[in-house]
Amino acid sequence: MSNVLAVLEQRDGAIRKVSYEVVTGARRLADALSGGTGVDALILATGPVQGADQLGGFGADRVVTLTNAAFGSYAPEGYARAIADRVNADGYGAVVFAASATGKDLAPRVAARLGRPLVQDITDVTAAAGAVIATRPVYAGKALLKVRVAGGPVILSLRPNVFTPVQRPKAGAQESAGVDGSAGRVIVTQIKAAPAGTLDVAEAPIVVSGGRGLKDPANFKVLEALAAAFAGRAAVGASRAVVDAGWRPHADQVGQTGKTVSPTLYVAVGISGAIQHLAGMRTSKVIVAINKDKDAPIFKVADYGIVGDLFEVVPRLTEEIRKLHG
Amino acid sequence: MKIAVCIKRVPDSETRVKIASDGKSLDEAGVKFILNPYDEFAVEEGLRLKEKAGTGEVVVIALGPAAAQETIRTALAMGADRGVLLQTQGLHPDGLETAKALAAELKDAGFDVILLGKMAIDDYNHQVGPMVAELLDLPCVTTVAHLEIVGGKGTAEREIEGGVEVVAFPLPAVLTTDKGLNEPRYPALKGIMAAKKKPLEVKPTAPGPGALEILSLTLPPERQAGKIVGEGSAAVAELVRLLREEAKVL
Numbered sequence: 001m002s003n004v005l006a007v008l009e010q011r012d013g014a015i016r017k018v019s020y021e022v023v024t025g026a027r028r029l030a031d032a033l034s035g036g037t038g039v040d041a042l043i044l045a046t047g048p049v050q051g052a053d054q055l056g057g058f059g060a061d062r063v064v065t066l067t068n069a070a071f072g073s074y075a076p077e078g079y080a081r082a083i084a085d086r087v088n089a090d091g092y093g094a095v096v097f098a099a100s101a102t103g104k105d106l107a108p109r110v111a112a113r114l115g116r117p118l119v120q121d122i123t124d125v126t127a128a129a130g131a132v133i134a135t136r137p138v139y140a141g142k143a144l145l146k147v148r149v150a151g152g153p154v155i156l157s158l159r160p161n162v163f164t165p166v167q168r169p170k171a172g173a174q175e176s177a178g179v180d181g182s183a184g185r186v187i188v189t190q191i192k193a194a195p196a197g198t199l200d201v202a203e204a205p206i207v208v209s210g211g212r213g214l215k216d217p218a219n220f221k222v223l224e225a226l227a228a229a230f231a232g233r234a235a236v237g238a239s240r241a242v243v244d245a246g247w248r249p250h251a252d253q254v255g256q257t258g259k260t261v262s263p264t265l266y267v268a269v270g271i272s273g274a275i276q277h278l279a280g281m282r283t284s285k286v287i288v289a290i291n292k293d294k295d296a297p298i299f300k301v302a303d304y305g306i307v308g309d310l311f312e313v314v315p316r317l318t319e320e321i322r323k324l325h326g
Numbered sequence: 327m328k329i330a331v332c333i334k335r336v337p338d339s340e341t342r343v344k345i346a347s348d349g350k351s352l353d354e355a356g357v358k359f360i361l362n363p364y365d366e367f368a369v370e371e372g373l374r375l376k377e378k379a380g381t382g383e384v385v386v387i388a389l390g391p392a393a394a395q396e397t398i399r400t401a402l403a404m405g406a407d408r409g410v411l412l413q414t415q416g417l418h419p420d421g422l423e424t425a426k427a428l429a430a431e432l433k434d435a436g437f438d439v440i441l442l443g444k445m446a447i448d449d450y451n452h453q454v455g456p457m458v459a460e461l462l463d464l465p466c467v468t469t470v471a472h473l474e475i476v477g478g479k480g481t482a483e484r485e486i487e488g489g490v491e492v493v494a495f496p497l498p499a500v501l502t503t504d505k506g507l508n509e510p511r512y513p514a515l516k517g518i519m520a521a522k523k524k525p526l527e528v529k530p531t532a533p534g535p536g537a538l539e540i541l542s543l544t545l546p547p548e549r550q551a552g553k554i555v556g557e558g559s560a561a562v563a564e565l566v567r568l569l570r571e572e573a574k575v576l
Contacts, residue, residue: 016487074491076456076466099452101486105468108421108453112460117420117537120452133541138450142343143352145449146541147419185465189481190492200487243505250471250506251485256339256447257363257505265575276339282549286573288565294554303552304568306561316559320566324576 002093002152003038004030006060007083007110009102010043015051018098018203020058020165025125025158026096027059027168032127033093039170040064042086044071044079048176056172058165065176070183073191074102077184080109085179087114092153094132099157111155118155119147123162123283132156140256140279160203161262162283199235201252206230207263209237209254209281213270213291213310217247222314223269229321237261239271255280270310273298290314327382329372330437331406332428332458333365335390335397336448343545350540352448359393361400364443366510367503372441373405374508375475383407385437389414389427389533395526402521403513409524412531419449420536425457427533433462437498444469444502455502466500467493471507 006026008019023041030037041060043049047067055063066082087095087110095110097103099121111118123144124135132154138145201207208227210220220236227234238248240255254261256276266284270291271277278301281287289302290313299305306313337357344353361369369386376382386401388394389412398409412427432440440459445452459466471490472483478497483490485504513521555561555568570576 018487080460101469101484101491104452105456105466108456109460109466111453112422112425112457115422117422118451118453118457119538120421121450136450137546138543139337139341139343139352139448140339140450141546142341143345144542144544144546145419146544148539148541150537150539186467186493186495188491189494191486191489192483192492193489198488203487250504253505265569265573274340275342282546286569286575287549287552288569299554300551301549303573304565305552305554306556306558306565307554308558308561312559313562316562317565320562321576324566324570 002091003040004094004096005087005092006039006041007095007097008041008043009098009100010045010049013045013047013049015043015049015055018100018160021160021163022096022098022158023055023058023060024165024168025163028163029094029096029125029127029132032125033130037093038062042066042083044068044082046072052174053172056170057167059168059170060172061170062173062175066179067176068179068181073188075183075188076105076109076186078181079106080113081181081184082179083110084113087153094152094154094156097157099159103157107155107157114153114155116153116155117149118157119149120157121159122156123159125156137260140276141260141282142279159262197232201235201237201254201261202259204233204235205263206234206265207237207254207261208234208267208269209239209271210242210269211239211271212241214242220248222311226267226314226318226321229318229325231325239277240274268298268302269314271298272296273301327375327379327438328436329375329382329384330432330435330440331365331368331372331384331386331401332440332442332454333369333386333388333397333401334362334443334446335359335388335394336362336446339363339447345543345545350543352543359397361397362443362446364445364447364503364505367505367507368441368443369401369404369406370508370510371473371503372439375439385410387412387428387431389424389531390417391415395528398526399521400513402524402526403517404511405517407524409526411526411528413528414531414533418533418536418538419540420538421451421453422457423533423536425454425461427531428454429458429461432458439475439497440464440500442500442502444504455500459500462500464498464500465495467495468502469504470501471504473501473507
């Protein structure tokens, strides 16, 4: 099969971390297709991007930066046109995106432009007899759908935090080319950054989530302190009940009408474990539950549980974690 | 203002998934179906845009089986003016085919705003809105959590990792809605009665076969229930030891 194109993301002129996962996933797909399949990494930016020189280490044979004065911020139409033109010109067999906020917006536009289906938010990819087979969670992770894609190019987006970056050194030859065209009609005018150091629940390696057991929105400070103790590696999540009650923003919601997360460590605090919540966090590597009700369903999926009053247990846990990072 | 809202009939989020005997689809026996929650925000936003403009029409369009008429009636009861069901025999996994069927209905109909939920909570495809936009050559903003439209121009906010993107766009446009955009109204009894008399056109539709073949639908591996480390704050030290030495995540 023809080569695989990995579409990467930059923000403020630096490669986003999820991009290393995309190169890793693209390399895995290329190797599954056949030994000689190459991986080209594609970056859209205004100029040279910090971190591009490291992509060879994760399996990129070539790193191509397409530059345009309008490519500083995400530009859905300008990006989609530049990527689709590149795919058509170079005849790629597959195009791989991150299923990030940008990727989930961009990949469908590129796919429709190419007249090809999109397998969005996949958690596994393989190949059999030259055809790509991808697996993706459906019903918020209550079931897994495995599909085979006929023809090409095959367009995929990878769920963040699943394709752990692996060192697979390749040449990583750097190229740069200017492209014509405007940003398009949709223009990003501003990015309101969350307070420095805030991680997104979908991307954080550790998530500390709270539910009704917190009793009051102000009590989330207990969880914020625990998250802070993990020294910049943890985000605070929330159950649907507390988001619907207006205690926490929707961006923090984990579950079927919120985010599906797969962190290394998920700490569920005062969350009973409704089926729609479990669906959103069941693929976490390790789950810890802290709940005063020993019969709460959350304990059925938790690796480790503590039955007790969260207002005693969590501050103590925060202390212990602080000691580790002290 | 002329507004289209594309909606979908989906299994309720509390559904326990059972796999049908073909090993490729959901066993629908006993499953309750609802209006896709993200589409509720789209319907509500459509109604608000029309109310603010003081004039216009909100048309609800669904692609799905005959039973999706009920889903359309729900949106009509909320206040939409009329419905169109693009009736199909079951739905397949290729979102591009769904987008093509919707785009064919929306094309040249003079809509100022086309709204869809950001995704359906069944197939999680998360793609039909921007595909419709590409097929109709319209601007598109996805996962909109805040929206202002003044004089043919819009500003939207959408959540991105670690922040919020503020986006400007011209009308007509395709917008997909996220939770947090608004608080959808409940249909009042009067609305439910009125909805029964509102026009609902049924058009038989046969989307293309698409290029995705379902190989299997399976339940994920069950998580093994773990252990209760202990009770109260006395158990914390042991928990931390297990996380370090057994699970090796700290």
